[in-house]
Amino acid sequence: MASIKKWLDRRRHPWKGVFYDAYKQWKAENGPTRLYDYNGLPQHATAFDFGGFEGAWTDMILAAQPTAQVHVFEPHPDFAAQLRDKFTGNNDVHIHAFALGRTNGTLSLSDTGDASSAVASHDKSFDADVIAVKDFFSDHDIPKIDLVKINIEGGEYDLLPALIDTGVIERITRLQVQFHLFDPAFVEARDGIRERLSDTHDCVWCYPFVWEEWRRRAE
Numbered sequence: 001m002a003s004i005k006k007w008l009d010r011r012r013h014p015w016k017g018v019f020y021d022a023y024k025q026w027k028a029e030n031g032p033t034r035l036y037d038y039n040g041l042p043q044h045a046t047a048f049d050f051g052g053f054e055g056a057w058t059d060m061i062l063a064a065q066p067t068a069q070v071h072v073f074e075p076h077p078d079f080a081a082q083l084r085d086k087f088t089g090n091n092d093v094h095i096h097a098f099a100l101g102r103t104n105g106t107l108s109l110s111d112t113g114d115a116s117s118a119v120a121s122h123d124k125s126f127d128a129d130v131i132a133v134k135d136f137f138s139d140h141d142i143p144k145i146d147l148v149k150i151n152i153e154g155g156e157y158d159l160l161p162a163l164i165d166t167g168v169i170e171r172i173t174r175l176q177v178q179f180h181l182f183d184p185a186f187v188e189a190r191d192g193i194r195e196r197l198s199d200t201h202d203c204v205w206c207y208p209f210v211w212e213e214w215r216r217r218a219e
Helices: 002-012 014-028 056-064 077-086 133-139 156-165 185-197
Strands: 046-050 069-073 093-096 099-101 105-110 125-132 147-150 174-177 201-207 211-216
Touching: 002 014, 014 201, 046 056, 056 069, 077 093, 099 105, 099 133, 099 156, 125 133, 133 156, 147 156, 156 185, 185 201
Parallel strands: 046 069, 046 147, 069 093, 099 125, 147 174
Antiparallel strands: 105 125, 174 211, 201 211
């Protein structure tokens, strides 16, 4: 049944073909082994988790590098509260119950668990706080970020330009991002962001609209 739904979706929305082809390749090449290879993280690494959900990624980072400092961004109030409970007593995990973006404000997000989104339409929604990237880094002295994971259901199209515009992107050694394809216009939007990323980083592997990884070029 699932394969029929995918076939119908691709037939009705041919612009999604790039995602379906990439996902097939991702599965065939065991893409998760690349994504979750964190054994090279240095001592006392700083990691940013955009889209913390239940904290599984943070658990993975701490397992690979127990001395890491992890900043978890989760604007969904229920998930943020659960994360605080989960990591209570761990001073190396910092829970931020807001999103980062271009400007301060609030954002209406669809309330669909780990797929909560500002750009996908669903019946339930909630308002989330957004803190401007420049303001967050003015308040937090974080000169170097060893690893960033971004899986925020379309929010990457606001966050990544803000990281680039403020120059924060140059602090990031390793960037993993899942671009989302909710609309054909996102193909061009992703291309534009990738072009700007290429000024400071190299793409080391890529499955379009599934996952891709960028690493900062040595100075």
